[in-house]
Amino acid sequence: AEEARMAQVLQASEEEYEQAARAEAQAQAEEARMAQVLQASEEEGRRAQAEAQAEEARIAMALEASEEEHRQARAHADAQAQAEAPDGSTIVDTVEVPPHIDLAKLTELKFVHADKGSRTGFWWLVRKFGGEKRWKLRLVMADTKGPIRFVITTKAHLMDVAKVVVREALNDPGGFQLELAQRAHEMVHIFVDNSNIFCGGQEVPDTTQPGGYKLDRSVRVLCRKLHDVVTLERTAAQKVVFGSVSQGTMARLKGGSVFKSWEKEGYKSCVCARNDDNKEGYAGGSKGSIVDDALIAQMYTTIMTYKNENGWNGRTLVMCTGDGNLNHGDEHSPSFFKVVQHAIECGWRVEVWAWKKTCSANYLTLARDHAGDPCFSLMYLDESREEITETKRFKAKHTANGFNTSTKTRDFGTLNRSRPVAGGGQRGAAAEEDGHEQGNSTDEEEDDDFMDPLSFLPIVDPVKLAQLPRRHYERKSLEEALRTKPMCPFTQTPAEVADIVDADDHFKLRLKAFHRPSSPSHHNDAANATNATVTHNEPDGSHGGGVPDADDDGASVGSVGSVKSNSTAGSRSSATNSMFRTRPCRHGADCRHLKANGGNNTCKFYHEREHLTNKSVPAHAFRSKPCRYGSACRNLVVNGGSGCNFFHPRHELYKK
Structure with missing residues (x-):
């Protein structure tokens, strides 16, 4: 029995040995197969590398072959741009987009990409041009006249700087993004004096009088664009706008209002009703402006919250107003100018954005005193007038x-x-x-x-257009409008001064x-x-x-x-x-x-x-x-009306 048991154990051991031998043979076969696969992959990689090198050589040859064509296209575009220069002081030039930047990468540049009218990085790029901003920057896609290029319109002495700035951003978009990211770390607190900014924007330069201004009620300041300009790619930690409306207007603010436009941009709007004299002062004839005092109090609260007497606190106070006068000549009365001085003493950097026409001389003196010092900057909105304003003309129904x-x-x-x-x-x-x-x-x-629909003044010398006989104008204002734009103000159809009739x-x-x-x-x-x-x-x-x-x-x-x-x-x-x-x-x-x-x-x-x-x-x-009106009353039946509410003699009622 023991011999039989031992025989069975030996037989089982032999079977296990045979199974191990078979497994080893299978492993060796798998290793051989993997070696073949690796060898095939290496061969495929070598072929792909050879094809890539051939493609690079082909591209290099193509670029070299088209270099002369690019030079000719660039020369043509430069000549065309120079011909489009508005005047002698302003020139137009182009910056060609390098061939290695494709359209997909080009749209990644923040100053090209547009999101609902706000171009991130755009305003900071423009500010880097330096000098008074008299420029335009637009992207032109490839066409028969030339390759993809940027067209720059600016003053002659700024063109070289502008071209260098654009080329640097094109050649190193990553560096430009890093620069924007660094600016985003700076916190700004924006306070807007709505009355001063909007009314000042309607004081436009008078082309007929050098250095003069004229009032244009059709000018509107765009809240979104103004916010982009003063923010300059920084992070707005606080946004406040103050203004006033007439007493009977408060109930209408729930509809279309400039303050609603500010609120859409994230601003906290503080609106006050004017007094009985339609002024921003207090009731009962008290001196001072309730709007100015409220805005000043808000700014003082912010200044004291982040006070730092040992240096810059990393924040900038942005004031959109040109009001810098000492109210009533009283040194104890609150004023915007005192806010600026106090903010600088508390470790703030201050930027005042104002229109030249409504800018206080106190800010000019302060800017001269702090020349080269980043703690105070005076910025003129006039340099961005074309971007932040629009003109609303008549909208025909x-x-x-x-x-x-x-x-x-x-x-x-x-x-x-x-x-x-x-x-x-x-x-x-x-x-x-x-x-x-x-x-x-x-x-x-x-x-x-x-009332003249162009000047909103009573008509004295009435005229009309032959194609629209029921609408009357003041002769002088209509002639001036047609010389500026030869179109009917109502129908927008072509019209000339010769079409004016009495x-x-x-x-x-x-x-x-x-x-x-x-x-x-x-x-x-x-x-x-x-x-x-x-x-x-x-x-x-x-x-x-x-x-x-x-x-x-x-x-x-x-x-x-x-x-x-x-x-x-x-x-x-x-x-x-x-x-x-x-x-x-x-x-x-x-x-x-x-x-x-x-x-x-x-x-x-x-x-x-x-x-x-x-x-x-x-x-x-x-x-x-x-x-x-007598017999000329338009409400008489004989004149096409249906009856006047005032007394008329019988002969006026029935005799044409």
Whole structure:
């Protein structure tokens, strides 16, 4: 039995040995196979390397063959760019994109890539050009006239520097990105004085008078572009904008407003209502500006939070304002200039961005005192005017039948206002509060028929274009507009000065009545001399007209005119007359809008207290007041109207 057991053990051992031998043979076979695979891979790698070397040689030959062609294309592009130079002081040149930079890599350069109008790195690249910025930079893709290139338009003495800056960014995009990343570590605190920046932007250089300026109400400052310019690729740790609007405008800020545009850029907007005199001062005639004081207090809080008397604290205070005067000459009164001085003492770097026309001389003196010192810099927004401003012109409204010239609310761009709707009372007020336009009716006089749509001044010498006979202009303003741009301001169709014709006699008769002095009222001659505003009767008896002034909120979108409050006479949310509630009502005690005469005290103009409280004339006597237009009244049936609210003799009603 033991022998049999041992025999079985030996047999099992032999089987295990045979299995191990078979496994070893399989491993040897696998090693041989892997050796063959590795040998084949090495051969394939050698072939690929040989093909790559051949391709490089082919590319080198192609580049060498096209070098002469590139030189010819570059010379052609340079000659064309030089021919496009605006004047002798400004030249145009190109920087060719190196062949080894393809389009995909080119778009990775931040100053080329655009994201919703904001070009990261662009403004810093431009600032590196140095000098006063009079340049343009654009990318031109490859065409029949030349290869991919950058076209630079700048002053002659800056061209060499600009070309070097662009070439460095093209040849070393990684280094440019590193430079931007380093700038992103610097924190800036931006404070914007909305009134100063937007109103200062409307002071544009007068080309007819060297060194002079003229007021252009059509200029709008673009909030996004202004933010990009003053930030200069740094990180904005705080963004605040302060401004003011008229008392009746606060309720309209939920709609289109320049402060809403600032809020879209991440700014905290602080809006104050003006006092009864339509000023930013305190009530009761107290000196000072509530907007300036609030902005100064906000800046002082930030300065003290990051105070460092031992050196630069790594933060920069960016002030967008040109206001640097000592308020009221009192050294104890708060002022922007004192904020700058205090910030420098507390370890801040300060940048003041302002328009040249509205920049205080105190900042110029401070800039000279700190020349070469990075703790203070004075930057002029005029150098970036083309980039941060735009001009809003008239936007025509069309109907199914074509151009509509009788729309009650128009956006002329220059002031972007909504004129008060004829009819007075709550109907017009409700329409304005809802933000909707009031429809036309045949018994309403056009509010701005006698106001030049280009200058917003009363028409004195009326003319019109032959292709648009129902729209009248002031002769001088229309001629100037057509010389600048030979197109109809309304229809945008070609028009020339030769197309101007005189207004018809019927319009001249109505215009004469419009300028006719009003009947005696309770205001004095001094008020008339101060408020040089031409007025006219609205069909419902209200007193319309007047040349509007720009509101603080009117610098961008959704603006309304200056509104002044009179709590006794009721409040209207918007109006276009800058003398609102300060110019006496021409109807005096006979005004139909007074409660004493059956109205609701909703007259848009000023009334004495006795007019508001004493019953002076019965309401049914309203039509006893003669119409100032007489037989020329457009509301008469014989003249195409549907009935005038004022008295007319029988012969005017039925005899054409």
